[in-house]
Amino acid sequence: MSDVLTAEGPALPVPAPPPGVAEPQVVDHVAVARLYGEPLFQLPQDLYIPPDALEVFLEAFQGPLDLLLYLIRKQNFNILDIPLADVTRQYLAYVDQIRTRNLELASEYLLMAAMLIEIKSRMLLPPKKTDDGQEPEDPRAELVRRLLEYEQIKLAAARLDELPVLGRDFLRAQIVIEQAVAPRFPDVAVDELREAWADILKRARLNQHHRITREELSVREHMSMVLRTLQGRRFVAFEDLFDTYRGPQVVVVTFIAMLELSREHLIEITQAEAFAPIYVRLAYTPASEPVNIQDF
Numbered sequence: 012m013s014d015v016l017t018a019e020g021p022a023l024p025v026p027a028p029p030p031g032v033a034e035p036q037v038v039d040h041v042a043v044a045r046l047y048g049e050p051l052f053q054l055p056q057d058l059y060i061p062p063d064a065l066e067v068f069l070e071a072f073q074g075p076l077d078l079l080l081y082l083i084r085k086q087n088f089n090i091l092d093i094p095l096a097d098v099t100r101q102y103l104a105y106v107d108q109i110r111t112r113n114l115e116l117a118s119e120y121l122l123m124a125a126m127l128i129e130i131k132s133r134m135l136l137p138p139k140k141t142d143d144g145q146e147p148e149d150p151r152a153e154l155v156r157r158l159l160e161y162e163q164i165k166l167a168a169a170r171l172d173e174l175p176v177l178g179r180d181f182l183r184a185q186i187v188i189e190q191a192v193a194p195r196f197p198d199v200a201v202d203e204l205r206e207a208w209a210d211i212l213k214r215a216r217l218n219q220h221h222r223i224t225r226e227e228l229s230v231r232e233h234m235s236m237v238l239r240t241l242q243g244r245r246f247v248a249f250e251d252l253f254d255t256y257r258g259p260q261v262v263v264v265t266f267i268a269m270l271e272l273s274r275e276h277l278i279e280i281t282q283a284e285a286f287a288p289i290y291v292r293l294a295y296t297p298a299s300e301p302v303n304i305q306d307f
Contacts, residue, residue: 074159075123078105083158090158093151094136099127130154130280228260233268241278241293249280 039287044051083090084103133150134177141147174206175181241247250271253262269291279294 041273073165075120076167078102078120079164080162081128081159091155093155094125095131097150099131102127126154222224226260228264229266230264230271233261233265234272237265237268237272237291238277238293239278241291244292246281246290246292249291252291 052105072081079102081097082098085109086097088094102120103124104257106117106124110117110121130150138147177183237252238254253265255262269278269280273280276294278291280291282289283284
């Protein structure tokens with residue numbers, strides 16, 4: 012039987028190995044070493060293991076703070092009142108296990124070990140008050156602060172790792188949905204239809220054209236029409252001779268026809284007094300010279 016250093020400090024009895032087999036070292040009560048990264052719980056009896064293939068479990072820690080926090084929590088120490096003597100002794104025992112095999116890995120752990128020794132030495136000296144007369148700060152305060160911050164970050168990272176991760180905890184399902192052959196169009200509200208119709212009317216007014224057409228109007232024809240209107244009537248009001256429904260062009264031609272008839276003394280335009288209504292009548296012609304309306 013031989014003793015091996017554990018995380019708790021006291022030695023545990025381990026059965027002696029067979030003759031010719033190197034004595035294994037137990038780390039954390041579970042595995043004795045790693046074989047190419049895999050935990051080894053019992054040394055094989057008939058297998059040659061290269062020296063570089065065995066590594067202690069110190070690599071499982073994420074750094075010096077992780078190892079130090081493990082030692083404190085494993086033994087239920089109060090993190091605000093760390094017994095530095097016990098923790099430093101166990102910490103150095105872990106570091107000594109890898110110094111001979113992996114110095115590069117042990118270097119950062121040795122820096123923390125030096126800090127622990129420096130804090131312990133400061134605690135052994137009598138406290139010296141500051142310049143303003145206050146009590147000096149506990150040498151362990153900075154270490155405690157770093158440990159608490161590291162623990163909070165580590166717990167937060169563990170909670171994030173527990174969340175479901177795509178590709179690790181679940182896979183994204185892909186479903187193909189066949190679309191209907193006949194598309195379904197959305198319903199159109201009455202207000203939207205009215206607005207669309209108003210927009211079309213607005214654009215139609217902007218694009219409308221003014222078309223001008225030529226109408227053949229004959230002055231001689233309208234002279235005949237005026238004479239037929241006056242035939243058999245004594246007087247006709249001036250405005251009654253104009254057909255305003257046919258447009259301004261017809262009114263103008265009718266007025267020209269009346270002027271032409273008046274110039275030829277075929278009609279008379281009379282007015283009783285100023286601002287009185289204007290009347291038109293056929294002019295007096297001798298019986299020997301009757302007016303033939305067909306001539307116009």
